[in-house]
Amino acid sequence: MKLVRYLVYCLSETGANVFDYRGLSVVALVTSALSMLCVGLFFLIYVNIHGVVQSLEEDITMNLYLDENLSADKMLELERVILSYPEVGNVRFISSRDAIEAYLKRYPTEKDLMESFGNQALPASFVVGLAPTHRTVEGVGSVAKKIEGVSGVSEIQYGQEWIQTLWWSTQLLMLIGLVVGVTLTLASIAIVANTIRLTLFNRKHDIGILRMLGATEAFIRGPFLLEGVTLGALSGGGALILLKIIFESFIYRVGDGFMQGHSIVFLPPPTLAGVVVCGALLGFVGALLSLKQTRKVWA
Amino acid sequence: MIKLFHVYKQYDTKLVLSDVTLLVEKGDICCIVGPNGAGKSTLLKLMFCQKKPDRGQILINNQNVTHMSQKAISAVRQRMGFVFEDYRLMLRKTVLQNVALALTIAGTPLKQGRQNIDRVLAALGLEHKKHDIASTLAAGEQQRVCIARAVVSDPLVLLADEPTGILDSAAAIEVFDLLRGMSMRGTTVVLATQNQDVADRFPQHRVMLNHGRVTEQ
Ligand SMILES: Nc1ncnc2c1ncn2[C@@H]1O[C@H](COP(=O)(O)OP(=O)(O)O)[C@@H](O)[C@H]1O
């Protein structure tokens, strides 16, 4: 009952504070919402590219092209070595003949050309599938490094270039997102802190009265902390609404053509809730900072 | 119950209170009377932990309040009412909000609180001003709101600094009746005034203060 009454008090005080500085509150709200929108955009792009990378990693395989005229014993030996690596799930042998057949099936018009090269037009190879736990760009890289030195293998192919580029771009994106995110978060905290500091000064006289009536520090702080949390959570929510609008009207349309086959997704619900909670937390920290600063002034 | 033992208070070089010893029993009404600048307000502020004495001890309900943390002071004040010389209302809030604030801080149960508000506002002739903004009130009305806020949570101790300073005699009599009623129900009341007519209404326990010294008790 006591708590309910106090909560009602906090709400009405917070309402009055925000109303008194409505212009400033709106500015704080909009700027922190835009900051959080930027972070959200990075996150959205990251989530989508990461999704593509993951689905590509799922069917990652390597082709090991073997030296010409490698004896059957050597081939068996090689297969055993490769299978002994923990990263490797399975190995399939493709003879030179199989390779040519497969090629001709795909490009039947090039039959003459193939025949002119003879039996050895295409080298024999192993198709190496990775163990489920190692189906990542890093996993395939480490296996490739191990096999590179083994004799009998002339070339390793795993379409590394573009998977790796994509992988690096997600890493880079995450880094940029982190830097931008931290910077903008700090800026938002400062903006919220500044807004609350002004309302605190606006209420200086009233706070003095509260102390005279026996209000504890915690009691006095409640409304200001609530103000920070409210501003933060609202800007988080606002950022998500803006993000959704941008997503529906722009990214979704442009991106779907570009991503060929991988449908673009919005942020998952737990992340959405996370953004609002982060906003609230950010506002709370901002309020706490301004309360710390001002405590010296009229303790 | 309030006890002061050999209390001294100095502002810069000016000695404002000198060797003040005082006992106010529970339920007693003590009237401190003295001319302007005698140190009455300072004395009440010491009892309210708003100022610290330079020497001496102050006990409120057997608790020594001379050296206390801010938190402990808050707890003591929640059981005290103070009628400020300058009212100290939240001017942008309504009469009701101002009075109810004391209940919120003291944590008085809601139902009892509502009854108290109605009773106190009626006793001070403020019922019809309940929803007025404090800044729109006349000074005399603001003073009564300050009194209402001080008494609404049924404090153990009530300190009143010139509570009828600008009230007409009819309103002043209402206030005196309210104070007597509170003391009857066990509240310890200390009243400071420079008005001899006011002091004459409380002959039971009168303390004369002159240049910071108790001259007659
Ligand atoms: N904060 C202060 N700083 C310096 N002097 C003060 C302060 N407050 C009061 N005084 C001085 O102390 C004396 C007593 O003041 P006060 O307690 O207000 O007297 P009263 O209430 O009896 O009129 C006065 O001379 C006043 O000028």
Ligand SMILES: [Mg+2]
């Ligand atoms: Mg005075």
